[in-house]
Amino acid sequence: MYYRGSAAAVIVYDITKQDSFHTLKKWVKELKEHGPENIVMAIAGNKCDLSDIREVPLKDAKDYAESIGAVVVETSAKNAINIEELFQGISRQIPPLDPHENGNNGAIKLGKQATQASRRCC
Numbered sequence: 282m283y284y285r286g287s288a289a290a291v292i293v294y295d296i297t298k299q300d301s302f303h304t305l306k307k308w309v310k311e312l313k314e315h316g317p318e319n320i321v322m323a324i325a326g327n328k329c330d331l332s333d334i335r336e337v338p339l340k341d342a343k344d345y346a347e348s349i350g351a352v353v354v355e356t357s358a359k360n361a362i363n364i365e366e367l368f369q370g371i372s373r374q375i376p377p378l379d380p381h382e383n384g385n386n387g388a389i390k391l392g393k394q395a396t397q398a399s400r401r402c403c
């Protein structure tokens with residue numbers, strides 16, 4: 282996992298495999314210990330189209346996500362379910378850029394400026 286300087290991390294488990302939920306917890310631990318301090322964590326319980334054979338109850342995922350302050354969404358990469366919601370959830374958690382940090386942090390301030398084109402010639 283590469284996370285240096287990341288604003289957010291999506292950690293995916295398979296709702297039909299309890300093992301994958303245990304593995305997810307190990308990744309969360311790793312991120313908490315070695316990841317950026319304010320990284321936004323999002324948990325995606327993938328394969329929600331297979332909920333008839335689920336091993337991980339949604340409540341377990343929600344309780345765990347709440348305990349670590351993470352976003353949680355059940356997704357289906359196969360059927361394109363909740364993918365947009367996942368990224369919208371993440372974007373709501375990421376703080377806006379601080380224009381005073383590191384110069385202008387790469388951001389460009391948009392506004393009216395006098396340009397050649399706007400000057401009158403006669």
Ligand SMILES: Nc1nc2c(ncn2[C@@H]2O[C@H](COP(=O)(O)OP(=O)(O)OP(=O)(O)O)[C@@H](O)[C@H]2O)c(=O)[nH]1
Nearest residue numbers: 293295301327328329330331356357358359360361
């Ligand atoms: N039903 C279903 N299958 C999926 C979904 N996402 C991925 N798969 C299938 O799961 C298998 C593994 O997908 P990968 O993208 O290789 O995921 P992986 O984490 O590398 O592999 P696994 O640990 O085996 O799931 C492939 O057969 C995918 O088609 C999903 O949302 N629903």
